[in-house]
Amino acid sequence: MSEETVRGAPVGDPGPDKKIPEEGVHPRGKWANNKEFLLCMTAEIVDLGSILSFPYLCFRNGGGIFFIPYFVLLVFCGIPVFFLETALGQYTSEGGVTAWRKICPMFQGVGIASQVIVSYLNIYYIMILAWTLFYLYNSFKSPLPWSTCDNMWNTDLCHSHLSVFANPHLFQPDSNWSFLNNVTSPDYFEDITLMNATEPLLHGITPEKEFWINRVLRMSDDMSMTPVHWDMALCLLLAWVMCYFCIWKGIKSTGKAVYVTATVPYVLLLIIFFRGVTLPGAGEGLRYYLIPDFHLIFQPRIWFDAGMLVLYSYATCTGVLTTLGSYNKYKYNCYRDCLALCCVNSVTSIFAGFAVFSVLGFMAFEMDVPIYEIAAAGPALIFMVFPRALSLLPGSSFWAVVFFFMILLLTLGSQFVRVESLATVITDLFPRHLRRRGAREILVLVITVVSFLLGLPLVTGGGIALYHVIDMYGSSGTSLLIITGVEIIVIAWVYGADRFYDNIEDMIGYRPFSLLKYCWLFITPLICGFLLLYNLAHMYPLVVFGYAVGTWATTVGGLLMVIPLICIPAFILVSLYKNSQNMTTPSSDLRQAWPHKPILTMCNCVIFKAQGQPNRRADETNEKIVIEELNRV
Template identity: 45%
Template sequence: MERPMEKREQWSSKTEFLLTVCGNVVGLGNVWRFPYLCYKNGGGAFLVPYLLYVVVCGLPLFLLETSIGQYTQQGIVTSWRSLCPLAEGVGRAELLILIYDSIIYLVILAWTLFYLVLSFKSQLPWASCGNPWNTDQCMDFTLQNQSASWTLTINTTSAATEFWERRVLSISGGIDEVGSVRWELMLCLLACWAICYFCIWKGIRYSGKVVYFTATFPYVMLLVLLVRGLTLPGAWEGIHFYLYPDPIRLADPQVWMEAGTQVFFSYCVGRGSQTVLGSFNKYNNNCYKDSFWLCLLNGCTSFVAGFAVFSVLGFMAQKQGVSVAMVAESGPGLAFIAFPQAAALMPFPQLWTVCFFFMLLLLGIDTQFVLMEGVITSFTDLFPAILRRPRYREGFVLFYCVSCFLIQLSLITEGGIYVFQLIDYYGCSGACVLFVATFESLAVGWIFGADQMESAIKDMTSQQPCVLFRLCWRYLTPLVSLGSFILHMVDYKPLKFNHWYVYPDWAYALGWAMALSSILLVPLWGIGRICVSTGSLRQRLAVLSQPDDKLPLMWKQKYGNKDGHEMETIVLTGHTLNVAESNTESVQQCSQCKKCNI
């Protein structure tokens, strides 16, 4: 006997949705990327292009993607298929970027878990030289006179740097020298996958409970690190470097490009993850208000994290007798070199490294939950007849986890860091996201219709969106996104590892293949749909530009509302069905409701 399909899930409470989105957008980039970009690109002056990008691109796309998910009650691909079949390639490109993201993100979590475990040792292994992996050029800052001035020369490296490069990664001479798998990292990677699997295997009814801890506790850790950082000597010098405005830098196009990239990266737009999270909302959830508060929280977290980071960097610079500019790092360099080195100079260094790496682990796990749920949900909505049957989801989640784990083994070899940066630089690049975001806003603004999107939001929230959103979806967002994409391409520089290692030609070709796999998917899928459709070109375009008539507003326009009935959508077996709901109580399906005469 064929087993029935399960109903599509919804959040048990609005709090679960808010915490999950918070965990998604407040991630590693808020801690290790935004503060460095702010310092590097004019301090407080960097906030000008950053905030402009938030208003023109970040918030409009955040609201758009959340609303699309809530309106269609579908995953990334099927939501675009329902909204605008011609733009289905946008959803497929976003799904591909999510897969690339989930592959590299968990490797970062494996590194973080490795450092977290070693933080419990009585002697931190990155705090001193004299270990088997250290070289004669190793310098131990914890042994130096505090009043002395130490300057790193080209032949000198810190103990933290050597631990990262020679102990953790055991970096080979190039991407051609794969080397062996780092078994400690493999165990950490396996542990991270096990955590993620058992948190999302049953869907959002499990992961929605986990985020009560994983999305809130990082703020406790951030507060602890902030208070500790501000009480360190040299902290205010670091904060001065972080925020001191340099308006002249605003004349540099690179500053604006990096501000835009950070907004797209931090607000998780152009990837489709917000669409998936919104799809689990009830139809009448006020996603309009939610988007404002969540974007505000994201921006404030990035800003406050900068104080925690640069207060510690200011302390480390004072201890070493150098400028903050010489110790400032971003990305893995900050997390796995600069902060561990700074913590080693503090009293009770184990306490601060445990707090820091536990915070990073929780921030990363939250984001990984959403990346995985985005992929799983999208495939489930594409193949509901198979994946929405009892226990089939668990099997598919296991298959996805094992597949990614096997791929990631190449990223934790001695040459794995080269592969990691290749995927990060090309497959998950800002150029890909900017290109997808351009077509996303064009499809809604001009094909589905910005007015119709406004009507959908009003129908769901009973609030009329600000006219600025209509202007952004039609004009400002696609123009700014396209302009940023063009700047990215014009300013393109081939990837170099550590600023000196040049990849072989085949590696660059592989990188561009990953980048183009998502970029070309957008137009090629639309062209393919046109080619396989019937009728004249005008007729094909007209049909492919029409939204699914089962969507709530389309249903209302087709059948109307009678006797004060209000239409809402529920999801059964992966398809949007329409249900009549009276003002007082729910009644049976509209197709069987005698009052509606449908």
């Protein structure tokens, strides 16, 4: 007899997909192997935030001292939330909405709120992919179009810089510079270095910036949402076509696509790293990245930045982790792999910092300016700073192709995994209609077409302002922290931390480290609360390229922030109206290996007693299936 039946008779569905599906309805799929799960998770969490945001925040917050708050908040906030969401999906075998409906019906709105945020991300995050495609196409040109000032989009104020490192033959005492930048003086190059190199960088009048603003974004003075720039719209369309064919067959195609999008970026990052650390000035860049500024450890800002970076880079509160976990087999050891994935993400972030700041150090050396004047985050780093640095290298077109191909794969991997998550959630909500032959392809097509149409305002003259509004408010820190806090509280205090621990033990065969339980009960909710208070106290008006966006941004941003959050209380009221007696009762489909045990205990004291009682019919059926599962394992 199995261990489960000795300690207590299990109740509920012993595992996912044990029921006989209706005629014509396909059963819910599973990963073909463990590698697909690991690679999909890697594609989701190792994205631009891990590669670019970590190095910049480390630089802005005292260099190596940033590691302390980062790892503290990773242990006490990031890992507990990451594992909770993944284990929830594996236990329920449901997507990001129906998993919460089964665990605690009154908090189904938590799942709905997360899917609203995923919808925001699907609409605006893919713009990075569209811009990257445009830059990748132009990277094959020589010279790079953003490295010169003789293009139709350049202004009279544009001033380029000739790299000493890439063109040493031009920097000789007898070289004639009269053909460069309208300079007629044949004097020694040292006489004009400061005048022509640092001035445009300080004032931002560089060909890279003009290419980004005047050619790619084509910003209008009034930030209007017309007209649509059709070349960028085609790039956006191509980005959606790529996403569609990566996931149109469900996890069968998604699991294969991530073999490329989750592994090749590491090869490209390694190439950039080895090139970067061999450049002149790389050592100075790494010094800015790593040398700690100890007095900043007492500043609240460094702890807030570390906490938000952890939550964003680990893809929490979007339901994606729950969805990816739901395709695991019931007895899969997700605890072990979640810890491994967290290590991979953090190590990748730290390693990426060496690649990024070695290149920035070289750029600062070439431009003869302090590195703090060129360090940037977000699209500015990807589409202005790095293209400028790459244009200073010998064989600049090759390095531009390598860099933007890496950005393409990183962005594509995160994007199609999110779309896959949304499609799974909708399918799980309506399985009778959407698990039929051909329905999956149509659903994904509808999601991509609708998201593409909603994203067209982002490729207009005011599109960059709308992009930053959605980024600042739609997936805001406020929404993220509230949803994360509610998730933790529901599992720990409503469903019961001990009961969830029992579920995990039933799946993986042993109980996780006990610190996780107390993180869920106390530490993680308190951290989210403190971060939320700091975020609310330090919200500032949105500024895009030095221009304050109008009041419309605040109005639109407020709506984007309220819509997901209002789902939580709304569905509590719906649950109260429909079935007030079972608002917190888990679904009977969920397997409870030890239903007699208390759902929450602390210091050997029972806080909440057991809720469910076994029935003999379920006992007999579940015992047989559990023994079969253990024999297969």
